[in-house]
Amino acid sequence: MKYSAALALLLSITTLQAGFLSPTNASGEKVRCVYSGTDGNCVEPALESSHQLVITVFGQGVAPTVTASPAQAYALAKRAALADGYRQIAERIKGVHIEGQDSVKNMMLQRSTVRTSVDAMVRGANVMDTTFKDGLCEVELEIVLSYSQFSH
Known part of the structure; x- marks a missing residue:
């Protein structure tokens, strides 16, 4: 009692x-x-009802060595840079799933692998700048998040 x-x-x-x-x-x-x-x-x-959160990332893409033309190399490098930028935004918003595996034999590490993944829908990202130099394309992406996008 x-x-x-x-x-x-x-x-x-x-x-x-x-x-x-x-x-x-x-x-x-x-x-x-x-x-x-x-x-x-x-x-x-990090995101309050009266503020907006701006996320800026720089995606990078490399032009393939064998292409039909310089224009194709530029287009493919830019596409890779955009994909990298979108992935970075998704990682910052949703987080990254990390999976690791080690193989041990006779008390010695034989193989170690780490896999990362992210699953997200990115909408509203804007391309702020694109540069192409020495086969590398760099794209600056920016996304503005507001509280109302996540409050439902």
Whole structure:
């Protein structure tokens, strides 16, 4: 009986603390905790309702050595650079899935492989700049994210 009363008191204090002692940011506004690390500190969300988040990446693509024309080399390098840029945006927004595997024989590492993947839909990215020099195409991509895109 003593234990159940103590447990009920502890639960009610925890509930009160969760409801009234919400974490605040530097200006004293209450924030929603998106991650609580091992130190117990709350990390503020990167995207708040009153702000936009701008992500800029630089995708790179190399022209193939055998092409029908310089124009084809440029087009293929640019396409590769765009694909690289979109992948980088997806990684920043959604995160990267990492899969690793080690093969050990006689207590010695035989083979180590790491595979990364990301699955996302990127919409609204803008090409800000494109440069082509020495067979390398670099594309600057920018995407502007707003809170309303993620709040449903």
